[in-house]
Amino acid sequence: MTAIAERTDCSTDVAALVPVVGGATTVPLVDGTQRVYANLDYAASAPALEAVAARVTEVLPLYASVHRGAGYLSQVSTALYESSRQSIARFVGAREDDVAIITRNTTDSLNLLAGVIPAGGRVLVLDVEHHANLLPWVHSRPGQGHSATIVPIARTVAQTLRALADELARQPYALVTVTGASNVTGEALPLDDVVAIAHAAGARVAVDGAQLVPHRGFSLTESGADYVAFSGHKTYAPFGAGALVGRRDWLDAGTPYLAGGGAVRDVRTDRTVWQPAPARHEAGSPNVIGAIALAEACEQLAALPSGALHEHEQVLRDRLVDGLSAIDGVEVARIWSDSTDPVGVVTFTVAGHDAGLVAAYLAAEHGIGVRDGRFCAHPLLAHLGASGGAIRASVGVGTTSEFVDRLVEALASYLADGARSSYEVVDGCWAVVADTRPLIAVHGLDHLAATAAAACGPALDD
Ligand SMILES: Cc1ncc(COP(=O)(O)O)c(C=O)c1O
Helix, strand or coil: CCHHHHHCCCCCCHHHHCCECCCCCEEECCCCCEEECEECECCCCCCCEHHHHHHHHHHHHHCCCCCCCCCHHHHHHHHHHHHHHHHHHHHCCCCCCCEEEEECCHHHHHHHHHCCCCCCCEEEEECCCCHHHCHHHHCCCCCCCCEEEEECCCCCHHHHHHHHHHHHHHCCCCEEEEECCCCCCCCCCCHHHHHHHHHHCCCEEEEECCCHHHHHCCCHHHHCCCEEEEEHHHCCCCCCCEEEEECHHHHHHCCCCCCCCCCEEEEECCEEEECCCCHHHCCCCCCHHHHHHHHHHHHHHHCCCCCHHHHHHHHHHHHHHHHHHCCCCEEECCCCCCCCCCCCEEEEEECCCCHHHHHHHHHHHHCEECEEECCCCHHHHHHCCCCCCEEEEECCCCCCHHHHHHHHHHHHHHHHHCCCCCEEEECCEEEECCCCCCCCCCCCCHHHHHHHHHHCCCCCCC
């Protein structure tokens, strides 16, 4: 049996090819023992690849101001930044004339795109979306000329595609913006169909690639989509950079996202001449290290054997869904009865049990990291009948089948025998009563404990 067969039953050992930093980090349990952290929260934020951390360490001594510095290291840093832009664009299959803008994350990218929709343009969006791909369209800022229509999702993919086509036939749209993979269930509409329907109606397509790009990869050229937005911190490069990649014309003509140095060609007191994209939208000092980190993650993921990441996540997802579905009272959420090939993101509810309590138990008694709440997708959670919150487990390159089995067994044991500790709600969050675990007990960070405790304010409603 190969190493990966023991880990995930896959033919390629993805975890060995792209190891993550902290894959063996242990965390304290409430019973006083330590356990390797079962990170099942990749959809929220993924750990850095070891190669990404190494690259950052390698380039830090070369770091200097970019674009405007005359010094040697400024030129090196500028070259590194610009070649990172190319790697990022290549990773998402950018066309020759597409432009890649380095942003902070997917939210930033989609807000940027919302600012360059030609005046009067209508945007079509489904109520399945993460708030990052909903709010920028429905709440246009002063000076933005677009308006949005939200189409409710139907029971099936086929019906939802029909509803999209019907709305596109009703009035002209500039843009249809869709998730490449739901951050709640991992499902998506078939992108080829969305692109065909939208383009036939004269609308462009933007893809929220926050979950699709790191879990599956994506190509603008192959899909025919016009824009893609994604986040470095979900793509194994948590150094504060993300990207928006796509058609140049709107980005060259649109209102600059930020006004400031670097975005302009010439400034007089009575007029400003702006640069074309990407500089037009990257005012201020850019996140050079973040871009280099993201580019390295892109290179590493692109170098994996074709289909390996897909297979790795599929095997883990199937194992998770099979295990969860076998437990009485656990229901795995599904948006469409006829959707196929979801990414490695699984949301479930436990009948009669608060999602936050179950998540706290999994962490405190089993060292498992999952997410609970409404996942910044309130309309979708309402549609799924889970407005009270649900639990999400998501996998990635460092996930093992032991993590998945641990979750399933812990949940079964919770439902059979209950939790061993007592839990209470503190500041809106479930917590162990009289928790004795030091907040920061890993790797000599005890000196941060007081600061960390003070920083834990009331839970945000996500
Ligand atoms: C599908 C989807 N879109 C957008 C976002 C927003 O990403 P970010 O927080 O990196 O801006 C997320 C984050 O969870 C997401 O899952």
